[in-house]
Each structure stands twice: as C-alpha cells, then as structure tokens.
Amino acid sequence: MKIVYMGTPDFSVPPLEKMIEAGHEIVAVVTQPDKPKGRSDQPMPSPVKECALKHDLKILQPGKIREAEVVEELKKLDADIFVVAAFGQILSQEVLDIPRFGCVNIHASLLPKYRGAAPIQMCILNGDKTTGVTIMQMNAGMDTGDILITKEIPIEEDDTAGTLFDKLMYLGADLIVEALPKIEKGELTPTPQNDSEATKCGKISKEMGCINWSDSAEKISYLVRGMNPWPSAYTNLNGKMLKVWKAKAFSKEEFSKLDGAKQCSGNEKPGTVCLVTKKDFYVSTGEGVLQILELQLAGKKRMDAAAFLLGYTLNAGDTLS
Structure with missing residues (x-):
C-alpha cells in the first residue's frame, strides 16, 4: 500500500520500520517541527524524522496540519491510507477524508478505555491487569473511531510505564503490519466503540508524581510504577526531594509477619518510617506499609535502598512528607 505515516516520538518509530520492512511504500512521513532540546537549546529532529x-523518505513538518497548503500537499501524494501513531496534532475532517482507506491510528490501550494522551501510565496507575493496542479507524473525535483490530497483553507486577511503553510500542508495530493487508482486502469489520464504557486520560504532569502518604500502600506502589521513568514518584526527606523508583506494598497483616515488625506500633502516621533494615526500609501509609527498594535523593545517583542506607542514617520514626 501507498502510505503517509504520521508520528513523532520513540513510540512511532518501530511501526515505520516494520511497514518499510513489510514492503509498503511510504510516500511521505509527517512529523512535528524540530524543537529545542538539551542544554544547547538547539532544534533537534524527532525520532521519527531521524x-x-x-x-x-520524503518528510513534512507542518506547524499546523490543518493549513490549506498542507492539505493540498497531502492530496497530491495520492496515498491509499494514512497511518498515525502519536503524531501530536489533531487531524481535520478534510485530512481524514483524503486517502481512499481513510486514516487509522495505533493507540496504546484497549479502546474505549483510556482515550487520550497517557493511556500507558494510566492503566498502571489504576492497577489494571491487562492492556493492549488498538488499530482504530479515525474520525474527528479524540480516539472515538471504530475499532478495526486489537491485541491484549498482561501487565506484569514489575512493569513500569517505561517497560510497558516498550512492549506496546513493538506490539503496535506488529499489529499495524498485520492489519494493513486486511484493510486493503476488506477483511476487517469496523466495530463502533461503546461510549458508555469510555474513559479519558490527559497528559501526565510533574505534579502528579507527588506521593500522598495517606493513600494506600497499593495505590502508592502503582504511582511509583506509573511515574517511572517520568516524572517519577517523589516525596521529601529532611527538606530534600526523594524520588522513589521501586517499591512494594504490604498489607498490615503481611507486614506484621516480617522480621523486626513487632517493634512497630502499627499506628504510625502516614509517611512515618516504621522499620529500617540493612537492605531496605518501610513507610506507613493510609492503608498498609510500603517497602522502599530503589530511590534517589536530590543531588545523588539512583541506587537501591541498601546502598542508600550505607551512606545515610535513617531511623524508625523519621517522616517523609
């Protein structure tokens, strides 16, 4: 098929590579304009442009894809289909109507769940057990188009937003290559989404990483995983930011069976360090106890809790806020 591909970040690269490998003709790649990056503040190309x-390949970098001259240029490409993956701009109906097979989107959730910008983080934050990728026929709404094909995968207990990003990135690449010949042959039946089951998710902000110790240990553990690698889950220890990179939730009953747990009252206020061992430490929460396994104090390197405790004196009764 003759394809116009629209994408920008790392997530969008494997689908492009896979389509090229499968023998599809990529008549143009549309990506966001170069943006300043790093200390040099020099404009840098997106991963898809690279x-x-x-x-x-022919590259287009419109500031606004809705502009008339851009639309005319897209029409001249005479593509069979537009494939979109995390492009970063909303397509107008005029653009959606250009190719004969329309526009399809590679979305990193099982729609209609998690329409929007951050489906990978949100499924972990909510403690979901499964997720997946949807190839969707695009319409003018935000991820509201008909479903063409999906693929589900489990969310492992140690998955972070970063590890799940990689899994879904490659899953999306495989799924679009599977879908394209079926779309061309008319073998996929578009299935309307059930709007009553739809959930939405906006962009992730740095503020979302702040740990509320009054939440349950389980919810905080989801936050730690969902905010890894960015913006990270964080708290304060003696006036310094402390990033928590890896943690495990324990119920009060589970915690009470650990060595040393008997010295804890079990009624510590949320955010109180209730047990310190040579290899880790435990913090009380609104419900249950959180074991801290990997962390990073402001100005220091990321390290496991055992290495941290070798160079930092932490005692039961100290508080995180």
Whole structure:
C-alpha cells in the first residue's frame, strides 16, 4: 500500500520500520517541527524524522496540519491510507477524508478505555491487569473511531510505564503490519466503540508524581510504577526531594509477619518510617506499609535502598512528607 505515516516520538518509530520492512511504500512521513532540546537549546529532529532520514523518505513538518497548503500537499501524494501513531496534532475532517482507506491510528490501550494522551501510565496507575493496542479507524473525535483490530497483553507486577511503553510500542508495530493487508482486502469489520464504557486520560504532569502518604500502600506502589521513568514518584526527606523508583506494598497483616515488625506500633502516621533494615526500609501509609527498594535523593545517583542506607542514617520514626 501507498502510505503517509504520521508520528513523532520513540513510540512511532518501530511501526515505520516494520511497514518499510513489510514492503509498503511510504510516500511521505509527517512529523512535528524540530524543537529545542538539551542544554544547547538547539532544534533537534524527532525520532521519527531521524528514522525517515535514514531511509531517505520524503518528510513534512507542518506547524499546523490543518493549513490549506498542507492539505493540498497531502492530496497530491495520492496515498491509499494514512497511518498515525502519536503524531501530536489533531487531524481535520478534510485530512481524514483524503486517502481512499481513510486514516487509522495505533493507540496504546484497549479502546474505549483510556482515550487520550497517557493511556500507558494510566492503566498502571489504576492497577489494571491487562492492556493492549488498538488499530482504530479515525474520525474527528479524540480516539472515538471504530475499532478495526486489537491485541491484549498482561501487565506484569514489575512493569513500569517505561517497560510497558516498550512492549506496546513493538506490539503496535506488529499489529499495524498485520492489519494493513486486511484493510486493503476488506477483511476487517469496523466495530463502533461503546461510549458508555469510555474513559479519558490527559497528559501526565510533574505534579502528579507527588506521593500522598495517606493513600494506600497499593495505590502508592502503582504511582511509583506509573511515574517511572517520568516524572517519577517523589516525596521529601529532611527538606530534600526523594524520588522513589521501586517499591512494594504490604498489607498490615503481611507486614506484621516480617522480621523486626513487632517493634512497630502499627499506628504510625502516614509517611512515618516504621522499620529500617540493612537492605531496605518501610513507610506507613493510609492503608498498609510500603517497602522502599530503589530511590534517589536530590543531588545523588539512583541506587537501591541498601546502598542508600550505607551512606545515610535513617531511623524508625523519621517522616517523609
């Protein structure tokens, strides 16, 4: 098929590579304009642009894809289909109507769940056990189009937003290559989404990483995983930011069976360090206890709790806020 591909971040690169590998003709790659990055503040190409340059593909970088001259240029490409993956701009109905097979989107959730910008983080924050990728026929709404094909995977207990991002990135690449010939042959039946089951998710902000110790240990453990690698879950220890990179939730009953737990009253206020061992420490929460396994104090390197405790004196009764 003759394809116009629209994408910008790392998530969008494997689908482009897979479509090229499968023999599809990529007539153009549309990506966001170069943006300043790093200390040099020099404009840098998106990961998708770098991939397109490597394959010597035609590149378009419109500030606004809705502009009339951009729309005319897209029409001249005479593509069979537009494939979109985390492009970063909303397509107008005029753009959606250009290719004969319409526009399809690679979305990192099982729609209609988690329409929007941060489906990978949100499924972990909510403690979901499964997620997946949806190939969707795009319409003018935000991830509201008909479902063409989906693929589900389990969310492992140690998955973070980062590890799940990688899994879904490659799953999306495989699924779009599977879907394209079926779309061309008319073998996929579009299924309307059930709007009553829809959930939405906005962008992740740095403030969302702040730990509320009055939440349950389980909810905080989801936060730690869902905010990894960005913006990270964080708290304060003696006036310094402390990032928590890995943690495990214990119920009060489970915690009471651990060595040393008997010295804790079990009624410590949320955020209180209730047990310190040579290899880790435990913090009381609104419900249950959180074991801290990997962390990073402001100005220091990321390290496991055992290494941290070798160089920092932490005592039961100290508080995180």
